[in-house]
Amino acid sequence: MNIKKPSPLAGALKLSLSTLVVAATVGLPIAAQAQTATMNVTARVNSQCQFQTVNDMAFGAVDLTTGKTADVGIRIQCNKGATVNLAANNTSLAGDTGDSLNYTLGVTTAVGAACTTASALGTSAVGLNALWASSGGPRDLRMCGAITAGQDVLPGNYSQAVTLTITNN
Numbered sequence: 001m002n003i004k005k006p007s008p009l010a011g012a013l014k015l016s017l018s019t020l021v022v023a024a025t026v027g028l029p030i031a032a033q034a035q036t037a038t039m040n041v042t043a044r045v046n047s048q049c050q051f052q053t054v055n056d057m058a059f060g061a062v063d064l065t066t067g068k069t070a071d072v073g074i075r076i077q078c079n080k081g082a083t084v085n086l087a088a089n090n091t092s093l094a095g096d097t098g099d100s101l102n103y104t105l106g107v108t109t110a111v112g113a114a115c116t117t118a119s120a121l122g123t124s125a126v127g128l129n130a131l132w133a134s135s136g137g138p139r140d141l142r143m144c145g146a147i148t149a150g151q152d153v154l155p156g157n158y159s160q161a162v163t164l165t166i167t168n169n
Helices: 008-027
Strands: 049-054 068-078 084-088 092-095 100-102 104-107 119-121 137-147 164-168
Touching: 049 164, 068 084, 084 119
Parallel strands: none
Antiparallel strands: 049 068, 068 137, 084 164, 092 100, 104 119, 104 137
8 A cells, every 4th residue: 555645845845825815815904883973063143244335424615504424434344144234433523723513423223224314323323234134245335424404603624533333133
């Protein structure tokens, strides 16, 4: 009986091939499972408004027997739905004579409206919410001023720096 004995080289070759297959398999990535997560995204939009244009108002020469009116444009930009009030610190024009010339200021509350529809500014603010109820953007308004007749002041130059204030609610 002739029995063939496996050669030591064949055993080493089998061991080397097995080692090679295991080594190659270990280096391969295993298919990853999909992972999911949720994330909350939030934002808050505040009511915002800003003056874009404010022109100076000049009454020019005033006849105190009839009074005088003047108006200028202002442009205010707000975001949609802004809740906004406009106020002014108007009281009187200080004269270089020491006298004061009283006047009033108002603002139209509709784009393109005439000064005859102006809401008085002064001790209380004027609400302008309706102008931005359905869309944001710039709005052109009229600032309207009036010097009433019958004031008893000396001739001279009269002026005041008026502070216009927008407040967002």
